[in-house]
Amino acid sequence: MKPLYWQIGNVLVTQIIETVDGEDIQKGIPSATNDNILKISGLTPHFADNQGNLKAQVSVFIVQTKDKIIVIDTGVGNNKVRKGFPDWNNLNTDLLERFEKYGCLRSKVNFVLCTHLHFDHVGWNTMLVNDTWVPTFPNARHLFLKGEYNYWKSFPDSEFEDDIAGIKDSVLPVYDLGLVDLISLDHAISPEVSLIPTPGHTPGHVAVLIKSNDKQAVITGDTLHHPCQVTHPEWETTFDTDKIQASNSRKLFLERFVDTDTLIIGAHFPTPTAGYLRREGKGYKFIL
Numbered sequence: 001m002k003p004l005y006w007q008i009g010n011v012l013v014t015q016i017i018e019t020v021d022g023e024d025i026q027k028g029i030p031s032a033t034n035d036n037i038l039k040i041s042g043l044t045p046h047f048a049d050n051q052g053n054l055k056a057q058v059s060v061f062i063v064q065t066k067d068k069i070i071v072i073d074t075g076v077g078n079n080k081v082r083k084g085f086p087d088w089n090n091l092n093t094d095l096l097e098r099f100e101k102y103g104c105l106r107s108k109v110n111f112v113l114c115t116h117l118h119f120d121h122v123g124w125n126t127m128l129v130n131d132t133w134v135p136t137f138p139n140a141r142h143l144f145l146k147g148e149y150n151y152w153k154s155f156p157d158s159e160f161e162d163d164i165a166g167i168k169d170s171v172l173p174v175y176d177l178g179l180v181d182l183i184s185l186d187h188a189i190s191p192e193v194s195l196i197p198t199p200g201h202t203p204g205h206v207a208v209l210i211k212s213n214d215k216q217a218v219i220t221g222d223t224l225h226h227p228c229q230v231t232h233p234e235w236e237t238t239f240d241t242d243k244i245q246a247s248n249s250r251k252l253f254l255e256r257f258v259d260t261d262t263l264i265i266g267a268h269f270p271t272p273t274a275g276y277l278r279r280e281g282k283g284y285k286f287i288l
Contacts, residue, residue, distance in 0.1 A: 003102045004273055006263060009212025011192050013219075013265065014062040014103050015273060018075040018095050018124075021087045022048075025056035025225055025268055031235040032228055040231050042285065047227045047270060054226055055270040058088075058120055060095065061219055062103040063210065068190050069104050070111045071137065072208055072219050073267060077123025080169060082162040088120065095124065096136070109137040111189055114144055115221030115267070116202040117152045118239065119166025126173050133173040142174045143189065146182040148204025149175075159241070198223040198253055200246025201239065207253065217263035217274075223253050225268050227286040230254065230277065254284045 001017040026032050034052030037043060048054050061072040075095065076082065082089045100106065114122050125142060126133040152159075152167050174180055185206065188194040196207040201222045208219040222239070229235050233250035240246040257264065258277040264286070265274045275288045 001098075003098070004271065006217060006265065006274060007215075008210045008217045008263065009192070009215040010066060011210050011212045012062075012064045013210065013217065014064070015265070016060045016062065016095060016099055016103065017271070018058045018060060018093055019088065019091060020055075020057045020270070022054040022056040022270070024085055024087060026054040028237045028239050029054075029225060029228070029235050030238065031232065032226070036232075037228060040228055042287070043227060046272060046288070054228070056226055056268045057270050059267055059273070060099070060124065061265070061267075062099070063193060063208075063219075064104070065190050065192050065212075068110045068193075069108055070113060070189055070193060071109055071140070072113050073115055073121040073221065074112060074124035074136070074170075076120045077126065077170060079128040080119070080123050081165060082119060084160060084162045091123075096127075106137050107139055109140040112137050112140045112142045113189060113208065114142070115208065115219070116205040117144065117148055117163075117167060117171055118202065118222070119163050119170065121221070121267070122166050122170040125170045133169050135174050135177065135179060138179075140179070142180045143183050143187070144171070144175075144180055145195075145204035145206060146184060148202060149180075149182055151203045160239075196253070198249040200242045200244070200249045201237070202241050205249070215263075216261065217265055218257065219265045219267065220253075220269075221267050223249060224266055227266070227269060227275075230284050230286040231280075233284070258284055 004015045006013045037052040063070040192212045236243040
């Protein structure tokens, strides 16, 4: 799978696709039935097929500024046991080879930012070497929102078992090695890269704002799982810790960026992944 690139002023964003899986995303949005998806214009052919099946993927993003290399979200990872998601269980992909081929050397990464700590956004924080989880990006500072980390470190009983597993094999190993900075919601990674609080999907969820030379883009994290939620921001997901708050965050996000030139880059949106928000009647539409 070839990467996509977006030039945002002086900042280069590279998408590395780890795996494709629309079925799990569709199951996670209960209102996204095939019939309801077919009622939304503009989703085919890129974001759904003619039968109303969603298309989706898991992506890792490399953000390169003048002097910093930042990895945004790190996917599912190889060799990670995720029993509740068979298509993502014990993955064995060539993502790291493609990462270095199309992006940069792992040793050169300055920061790893996880928009939240669900297992499909932290997986490549670690890799399995001699039966031990070791840092994939050994020289990077790993940036976790303080409230997000504090929530997950208690292993909440209400959350999916696979997400708890992700904390154990992909978050705690880098934390225990002293590679983690717990950051606040107003943290700026660089002059061009900052955070937008979008809580609800998880308590400390954020999107990532990139601004350079009057150009602007946002990497959504899971603020939106799929373009169908642009049309229907009220469509909650089974993965949301606080469903009402997550829906409110989606609506605030859409209203902030609708009818602007801000490029919206969806973490799970299938190729071509990025587009713009436009007002349609009393609602919103995602356009390429």
